[in-house]
Structures are given as C-alpha cells and as structure tokens.
Amino acid sequence: MSGPARPRLVLLGLPRTGKSTFLGALWALIQSPVETAVSEASFGGDRSYVQKLADQVARGVELDRTALDAEEELAVAVEFAQGGIAELVIPDTSGESLRVLAERRVWYPPLLAACKDATAILLFVHPERLRMPQRIVVGAGAAPGGEVEAQADGVDLHPPDGAAFQANEHACTAAELIDVFENLAELWNDRRPIRVGVVVSAWDRIGGDPRPTPYQWVAARLPAVLATLESNRDVADVALFGVSAQGGALEARDELLARGEICDRVFAEDSSGRRISLVEPVRWAIWGP
C-alpha cells in the first residue's frame, strides 16, 4: 500500500494578490467541522503562523503583507474526501519575492527553493490589481485629449503618463507572468508537466450580467497568459479557479461578518463557473481532476 502523497504546493503571485488570505481561509476550513471536503489528519506541529492568518480572515481584517524574508509555511497532514491523505507543505511565499524575479530579474533564493521543489503551483491574480496594456490606436475616433478607454471595473488600463519605460511602472501584468512562466518551465525541465492552477482571487468583486466564468474572465483579461499556459500542455497541466477567500469586501466588514463564520462566507468556482469548495484548488493541485 502506498503512503500518503507528499505534495509541495507553492502559492505564487505578485504582492497583494490574496495568497496569505487563501492560506488563512484554507487552514480555517481544514479545522472546521462544517467543511466536509477536507480535515486534519494528524494534530501536531507548529501552527501558530497559519492560525494567525486564519484569525485575521475570521475577524475580517486586512492581512499583513508577507515579508520578503519570511520562512513561514503551512505543513499539515490533511485528508481530502476526494483523494486521500496528503502531507501538505505550502510555504507562504512573499509576493515581493516574485517582484524580485519579475523586476530585479533574479531568483530570490527562498522562492527558487520553493519553486524547484514544487509539485504544483497556484498562481494568484487579483482582478483589481492588473496592469493591462493600453490599446494602441491612432487618429480618427480618438477620445478628446487622448483619454483612456473607460473601464467598468476599475482595472488599471496602463494610462499614459508620459514617462520613460520603467518595468515596475509600465510592464503589463501578462508580460510579467509570461516572463515568470518561462523561468518556471526551465526549472521543471526534467519533471514536466507540473500542475499550474490560475486562481483569480477576490472573485466576489467580479460583476457582470451574466457574470463571467473564471475561464471567460481570464480569457478576456489575460488572454496571452491563458494562451501561453494552454499552448504548453507538455509543461503544465492547467486549471482555472475563482476564489473568494474572505467572502466579500473588507470595506463592508460588518456586513461580511454578519454572514457567519469563514466556512459560511468563502466560496470558489471552477473554470466553468460551477460552485466548488475553497479547498478544491488545493485538492486539484495534489491529485488533478
């Protein structure tokens, strides 16, 4: 009989894309008797860090940003209702360490170590923290004064600022993520394909009638990233998720907390928009579809 799976899952994303919030909510669900998709398989070990994250999610407060040199992780044996037991390790990687890769163009050693050992990656994007490329058009039909195109949901459309190119100011999110993917693919050269889940966080903020599915949203907002992932199936098995690890906006905290405990508030959707447990991206990362 084979032993438990020993997945090493890396939550990857630029700063403030919801990685720690997800980790805190995940830990809360693992402990919750209401959540049937997952449970803690053995009690023990130092859980102080993830417990602090879970407490902050429970209180509906904004989480501290993970320090660049943080070495915290969630290391826990969990049992999934669909799958089995896994000795799961998820380091809480700092978004800043990905910025070091994307902007300073060096691997920050802890991030490199985490990604080298990773059995799967969950790549986080926040819908309100994307830099999208301004469409390049000329002449007739231009808005007066060169105004940028209106954008319904507040996405930064890379408005002209007249300044010379600075990667940290002007490179669009898709370009940064494609650059990161190229370097990850190189790391995994000898053990492809790796599972890569794209997690759109703050999914409760996505509007529209009808509301797009996570797949439709990524296809519309990050088509180049989606195409790159789907065109490299030999490098990465891909799945898309929308997750709301707080369950709503922190600006409406009272309303949010009135909806109950974390397990009552949080939700997730698979690529087709079907409601799934918040732990499903982790289950998929371990065992696949």
Add this chain to the structure above:
Amino acid sequence: MTETEAVALERREPADRLGAALREVTPAEGAQPLVTVEDAMTLEQARAMSGRRGVRLVLILGEQATGKTALTAMLWQQFLEQDGLAGHRLAGSRTARGFERRSHWGRQSSRQPSAVFPATRAEDGGVLHLRVRRPDGRRVELLLADLAGVQFERVREGRPLRDELPWALRADRFAVVLDADALSRVGESEVAVTRTRRLLLALAGSGAVRDSARVALVLTKSDRLDGSGAGALARHESDLLELARRSDPEAIWVRTAAVALARAERQGLGDWVSWLCLNDRPHAPLPVPEVAPGRSIAAFLA
C-alpha cells in the same frame, strides 16, 4: 546612505521602502540564471537557440521609420489584447520585457494622430523571441531581429549584406519592408520604391537566402495608402515581387496596418504571423543523375 537620504526613505510609504529594499537584491553567486532577458536577446543568445527544432530567425529589412519595430511590437500587443491570430496562439516569450519596452511609447501615444515607436539605435538592436503555437499544434520559436534602419541604409548603398550582418546567413525568413505612408507622399514615393528594390537586389546578390528560407515583401502602414500611393504600388508591385522571387520563388506580398484607427481592425497581422510560421520551403528535388546503360538496374537484372 546619507542622513538626508535615510530621512527621505523613512518618509516614504512602506511599499516604497520595500521597493527600495528590493533594488538592493543582487544575484547570489552561482544562482540560477534566468532564461528570460532584460530587453532583447543578443545575437549570441539568439544563436544558441537558432539550432533548435522549430526555430525561425527572422530578418526584417527596411530603412529608418519604415515600421519594422511597430510590426514586431504590434504582434506582441495583438496577442496581449486578444487570444488567437489567424488560428495562431501565443505560447511564450523570453523577451517579454523587450516587447513591453518597444510597445511603451506606442501605448503612451495611443489615440494621437500617429503612434510613436522610437527609432531603434544601432546599439539597441537585438533579437526578440516569440513562441507561437500554429493551428496544427506545432510550436514555432520566432527570433525577430530588431535592428537599426541605418544598417540597411549601408546595405542599400552597397555594403554587402554578409559584411554588414554576417549572421544573416543563418536567417530563415527575410521580410523586406515597403512603407505605404512614404509611397503616398509626393517626392517620397519613388525613393521608397527604389530603396526597397535596392534591398531586394542586395539580398539576391548576397547568397544569404538558403534553399529552405523564405522571402516576403511587407507593405507596412497600408492604411495610409492614398490614391497616388495605390497607383505607385500598382505600378511597382509585380516588379518588386519578381525581384524577391529571385531569392525565393515562393515569395509573396503581405499587406499590414499594424496600428489601426480607433474602433478599426488591425490588418494583415494574421497573414504576417502565418507567413512567419510557415514550414520551410521544401528543398528542390535533386536532379537524377544519368546512369550509364551498363550500370543501370535494368542491365544489372538482366
């Protein structure tokens, strides 16, 4: 750090302070190198890739301000805005930063009367990498040379292509540009045609185009073509194509308007990427040597 600098740093927002700290991070000795590059690949880096399967080294020949950089940058921009271009999908890039840098002023000047793509200086020239998945599922690695127009001015004036750009001998695709905007300007039209013709002649005389390589004539800024420009094009397009076919009997014209009017579609980028990703030209069948009657199969069997 001086005291003044320290105070200034302290007054910044935490994120700014973190940003300042990030700038201090330097690569550790023996660290894992990145496979992506800061801007464009050097020719040496491109050469390291060019022997691989599915790689196409693309040389875009044209003088200054003929739209070479826009042609390259807008292909990237199109993939960022919309998935799929004539059935081709983006599959990655090792020079995403270089594309972003080249798209920057185009974005900054968007909705102005004309898009700005600053001239490529000789010292800024390099190779941009784009991995594209064709409709048949095969991936193609495009290495698009983005070079200063002045280099082609020298070629047009008589410097042999293989002296000016020795690595052109390794190119798999040669795109010779004709600027439709210049074609439509009185006094410039003939100059534009002559320059393109000279580049085609230089290419044909260089011996750089291998049997498997392809050549295309690319009409850039075709949306700027007015009546007189269209007349000039009609007059010269067959002649120019004939010249291109001295290097590649399958040479074609590709018309592009990479930067479109607002609310209009860009034109020709699908044809452009399709041509770039085409298979190599099949080698011409080797002539069958004549066999002396005494050594023929028939004679042997008998």
